[in-house]
Amino acid sequence: MASIWQRLTAFLRSPQGRKLTxxxxxxxQDPKNQQxxxxxxxxxxKR
Incomplete structure (x- = not known):
């Protein structure tokens, strides 16, 4: 069985993963999201 890291890496290399990235x-890069x-x-x- 593939480890979570292997599955994550495979996803990020796929077309869907690249699009999401x-x-x-x-x-x-959006200043509102940075804030x-x-x-x-x-x-x-604070916790």
């Missing part, structure tokens, strides 16, 4: 990269991520980290660090 590009979507995530574009979303990460949301910073706020989430701030809330987690």
């Amino acid at each position: 590009e979507q995530v990269k574009r979303a990460a 949301r991520a910073k706020d989430a980290l701030k809330r987690l660090r």
